[in-house]
Amino acid sequence: MQFTTNPQMLHEMLALGICYFLFAVGYTWGLYHLGKTWEPETSDLTQSLPSSADCCILVPFRNEERNLAALLPNLMDSLPFATKVVFIDDHSEDGGEALIRNFIQAYDIQNWFVVPSIGLGKKAALNTGVEASHSEIILTIDADISLSKGWLKSMLAPFNKANIQLVAGPVMTHSANGIFYKFQQIEWASLLLISNYFFKKGHPLMCSGANLAFRTSAFEEVAGYTGNFHIHSGDDEFLLKKMNKKYGADTLVYLNGPSVLVQTQPMTTPGDWIRQRSRWASKWNAHGEKGHPFTAVLLAIFCLIVLSSIPLVFFSWKLTCTLIFVWSLKFIAEKAVLGKVLKLYGLKFSNKNWFLAGWIYPLMVLATLPYAILGKYIWKGRKN
Incomplete structure (x- = not known):
């Protein structure tokens, strides 16, 4: 698997592979620490309403x-x-x-x-x-x-x-057969995880x-x-x-x-999902603070890096081995941490569902990005 003989290009690809490796390690560490704050129901729930x-x-x-x-x-x-x-x-x-x-x-x-x-x-x-x-x-x-x-x-x-x-x-979609429906539940788990984390850190985000x-x-x-x-x-x-x-x-x-x-x-179709998320994300610059735009930019960069890593496997065996390793890190982190959230609600998915959802998500986010930036969408018969 050697499609280039240009040493400079090979070095550049290796550098990108190393950057992606560092990114994946940071991503895994971040998910781990998010997951540490995920706890069952609070003690308040044992009390009765006056x-x-x-x-x-x-x-x-x-x-x-x-x-x-x-x-x-x-x-x-x-x-x-x-x-x-x-x-x-x-x-x-x-x-x-x-x-x-x-x-x-x-x-x-x-x-x-x-x-x-x-x-x-x-x-x-x-x-x-x-x-x-x-x-x-x-x-x-x-x-x-x-x-x-x-x-x-x-x-x-x-x-x-x-x-x-x-x-x-918390909010979670109803269960249904098909990878697109499983993907939505995994994505909702990430939203619940992030919401819970920032509430517990004293900086509620959403x-x-x-x-x-x-x-x-x-x-x-x-x-x-x-x-x-x-x-x-x-x-x-x-x-x-x-x-x-x-x-x-x-x-x-x-x-x-x-x-x-x-x-x-x-959502029953990817188009419906994109329209819904476009509506949610269209307010990214309306909060009057830097946190939301910064988070949106980080998410876009994350998705772009993940998808951009795919063609790198064709440049050398070294890159192929590096990327397989870091993809494995990402897979393990997502399944371990988000699986903990889903387990609380009686949801469990196969490795196939976890693997496919991990690649569907960056595709869907990047497809949503132009609509979110422009703020153009139609929802329930109304055009924004």
Whole structure:
């Protein structure tokens, strides 16, 4: 396997191989230290919610008729009977609103309400819901999720401590056959790992509005989503950053474990995944801090290095052996650390799934990159 006789080129390829080796060692070390902070459920989850606590679940929706058909019976089965739920219609163009009203009427549910959003977009819908809730604690979920019966109690338990202002929980896609669906669960595991790590380090970086709770008083104190309404995504992250700045990281909690898990529908095609991630990543320069752009650049460089290493195997046996070794390091690190996260939720994958997911991820990220930089995408019928 010797396709070049140019010594200078060979030396350059060897240098790149060594750089990739150092990168892989650093990557493995980083994953190891991230994984050390991954723990089961916190002790707060063993406590009971004070009887005086008042909470409300907000469900913003737009063109979600199909998902709502599955969500409504899940909520009825998973939540205590008296739980208040407010569904906020973000100007849907399907029959979602009628579906909810008919369900409420059919089962005579007294504490569920449907209200029209005042304004456009998810932030406006959530803001409408907060104003309509008249509750001490707000929980937010999406219309395409499912809950376990212990979810509400587990999410509310940390609020026994008066200083806690926000609680975030894990999100994972439903299981399905096929490598693309397995890849999404592995990728979600990395998001859970990173979220958990930075919460525990006192520098919360991200959370998901599909599994979030906060005090209404804190929401009002930081002026909610004011200043971010013009950005289509990021209701969760912008609120997290505001509360961190106002109250400090010790007032924010990230929970792990099956009892607080919210399961969401996976993307069915790579194009759907790219559009969703483009929407998430399009706010990379809107946080007013260097951390997010720096992280985005590092991720892009990581993916580019991984994919660029493939053709290097054709230049010499030395490079081939070096790259096989560092690819093995990467594989072992991902499976060991992310596998620990997935195991907590009863998920286990074959070596084939781990191997393929490790190469699918950098391809998908680089495919998303142009849309994220330009901020151009279409989501639920709206163009950004």
